[in-house]
Amino acid sequence: MHGDLQELGRAVKQAQYRQHRALESGLSAIGATLAQWDALRAMSRSPGASARELAAATFQTEQAFGTLAGRLVAQGWIERRPGRGRRIEHHLTPSGERVLEAGHKVADEVLARCYIPLSDGDRETLLALLQRLIAKDA
Template identity: 75%
Template sequence: MHGELQTLGRAVKQAQYRQHRALDGALAAVGTTLAQWDALRAIARAPGASARALASATFQSEQAFGALAGRLVAQGLIERRPGHGRRIEHHLTPAGEKVLAAGHQVADKVLADCFAPLPAADRATLLGLLRRLNGEED
């Protein structure tokens, strides 16, 4: 039994790794990385969010997200603003919105290629199964 589960776990990791490498390589053409683009996506989904919330949304530590956010500020892609108490809010700049939009176009193509071997019904099934594993509602 453990061999089958380990094979399954490795197959999921392999698919994720291939997808991330393809996305990271393609996003370079629009001047960003997968980590940066993912941070821009998270900020766009939750404007004004704290570093703690954004770190969680992007699967990073707070320290790693803070360093990434610093680079995004230096590139003029996001702004940090004082929030309630000691909280710092994160917002996209117009330049950040442009990079995010360009990244969406790149990601749509890359992901279409990654999932092309699966018919739409299989993709829907896979998504449902992954959501169930992650404890999400369908």
């Protein structure tokens, strides 16, 4: 039993690793990394979010996200604005919006290649199964 579970865990990790490598390669062509594009995507979904919220959304520590956000500010892709109290809000700049959109195109192409061996039905099933696993932990 545990051998099958370990094999399943390894297969999920291999698929994720392959997907991340392909995304990193594709995004490098537009001058971004996967972590940067993921941060821009999170900010687009939650304009004005705090570093704590964005760190959680991008699976990073607050410290790691703060370092990343500093680089995004230096690149002119985001800006930080004062919010209520001590809160600092994060917003995309027009340049960041352009990088985000270019990243969406890259991701669509890369992910289409990653999942081409699966039929539409297989992809729907895989998504449903993964969402069920994620919901179990929520």
